[in-house]
Amino acid sequence: MKAIGILLGLLSLTAVSSAQEQADFKPAETNIWGAEYPRVDAAGRVKVRIKAADAAKARVNFWSGPKVDLEKQADGSWEVITPPLVPGLHYYTIIVDGAEFADPGSRAFFGGGRYVSAVEVPEAGADYYAIKDVPRGQVREVWYSSKTTGTWRHALVYLPPGYDTQGKTRYPVLYLQHGGGEDETGWIRQGRANFILDNLIAEGKAKPMIVVMAYGYARRTGQSAVNLPGGPAPATPEARMRTMQEMASTFQADVTDALIPFVDSTFRTIAHREHRAMAGLSMGGFQTFQITLNRLDLFSHIGGFSGAGGLNGRALDPKADFNGAFADPKAFAKKVKLLWLGVGTAEPERMREGIRSFHKSLTDAGIEHVYYEAPGTDHEWETWRRDLRDFVPRLFR
């Protein structure tokens, strides 16, 4: 009897610890409604499970994280628990016998030039991007006709709370760009920019403003498709930089000749450089610096989130680079009300070094700017959410 008692005790202990482990892992916020997997625990470990009854091999591929094999279970499913991931939204794909695809349990996010899965590892205590009981802005889908590309182009526009009821008020505008492989939906779906703005405005930390999120790829008819989502890969780093510059130049024409006039004629904006900002992440930061520094007649606030000058780590030449925009620090400070750079401390060294060296170059050249490091986050959306939270309150003061 005693032996049975012990046995039952052991059994119930096992049951408890397994139930506890199970309870610790909760379905990710990024899952579709009702999907039990992927699951995340408090340490940031992710439990991935997929069905692939007849597969020989299954692997999960976190783009900025672990690539680990799944193990086949008795019921034909495959499972793995990853090591802890840093907080944030992590893109990943599943590879089954050589086929790479999005996890059906996840919502679909446009990243890497196609729709992929992502898992949100919550940041303890961070609720600045949560949906709260505060006045809400609206996100509008608009289409504008661009002579530069000869096409209709799709953009998302955030309008602050009260826009519709305050019929006379005019607002400043932030143009906010996604990264390479992403699209105009990234700042809302992945970044939650609308909730970040709603919350900052409700707390009185940010001025009510319009945020325009455009599709950052543009080419004139016949222009190379290298670097575009789905286009051929560039042959060399130089070819990559060249085509990025070409694309930035075409995108610049689209922004200045089509998008800004469309926004200023469609919404109640303050159509003046003092009330116009641009920022972008990674490739979008590169574009922001190209466009704003070429057109300081149009922009007065500039933000580069994990991407900025495109100097590839070399020192800035203030007289020659960016058409000499940095040649005269006093003139620059008078003209540019905010120059902002940021990077996550867990980003790959090459990225950190690129931004840090640009920061150092600017300091050496006597250019007033803000430099921000996001502690412990990677080249991923948690860094860019934090960037936005720091950047937006400084605008239009």
Place this chain on the structure above:
Amino acid sequence: MKAIGILLGLLSLTAVSSAQEQADFKPAETNIWGAEYPRVDAAGRVKVRIKAADAAKARVNFWSGPKVDLEKQADGSWEVITPPLVPGLHYYTIIVDGAEFADPGSRAFFGGGRYVSAVEVPEAGADYYAIKDVPRGQVREVWYSSKTTGTWRHALVYLPPGYDTQGKTRYPVLYLQHGGGEDETGWIRQGRANFILDNLIAEGKAKPMIVVMAYGYARRTGQSAVNLPGGPAPATPEARMRTMQEMASTFQADVTDALIPFVDSTFRTIAHREHRAMAGLSMGGFQTFQITLNRLDLFSHIGGFSGAGGLNGRALDPKADFNGAFADPKAFAKKVKLLWLGVGTAEPERMREGIRSFHKSLTDAGIEHVYYEAPGTDHEWETWRRDLRDFVPRLFR
């Protein structure tokens, strides 16, 4: 020499016919930018290609169409050409060694309770849902707080061209619902409802109106999750119908107590039953009939697209069904300005018979209504786009 000439001739013939076959197949409109596959030819055949170097088996699963095995190619990819599909947007998935996923070449659409792929087989001559050079409306994302569900809920709202500039004009409202397994994005992403409205309004065929597309799943805390995306499957057809009715009743409370007041206080609507319509497809048609016939004090125009009464093919009892709404045909005609039913002739027999028998029942009961058959299209979006094109011009006359 002659033999070589013939051989060269044959080779070039082969090259021509292969180039021609290749040229005939064009990347689907529903592809992500730059994706060469899936491809569609003029006959509606779809050429699917995926990478799965180490797979033992690969299959494409068109939900309302063929399920066919792909063949392994020399380069490790897998390919198949399907038999011709009817025009329209066809959901499909790929199955590799038991893992079912979305084709990475396709945009992601929410259908079947998750993100899946789809291929658009164009309808010859149909441009009513194309983006044209006409004044464009906007699609807005809004969030409203619902006491019924205790949550923030997300909806899309189409505002007609000129809404922002005509600051005094008030508009009638159409509430437009998606089908089972889809969500509030379906009518825009899959249905292109905004382009259909833009084009009808530009041609003077439809009155400018607001279109509200809500998330059609709602449950009170503790209510069964059966039938919800990701929830358990209902055990019987009766259980399915019961939970659909429960959900329709909770969704009704959400629509009438939260959504309509939110829309009427947020947008310049004409907040009166004569200027309020509701329509939906499949499950959304079922919900539309439940909600509008329970609340004729709120609605005057009713549309069921491949889904309506929920009588499961049995004859209507005008005195008892729908709280007796159909008991008095004259009173009904006075109250309900439009009752509209539609179905595609290529839909599964059970669906066609359900709608046809409801149409016959209504005719027998002397109830004035419009009955429309979409020629040659299935229980899919091409039918519902056609329905919308026929339905919208009849509204608010």
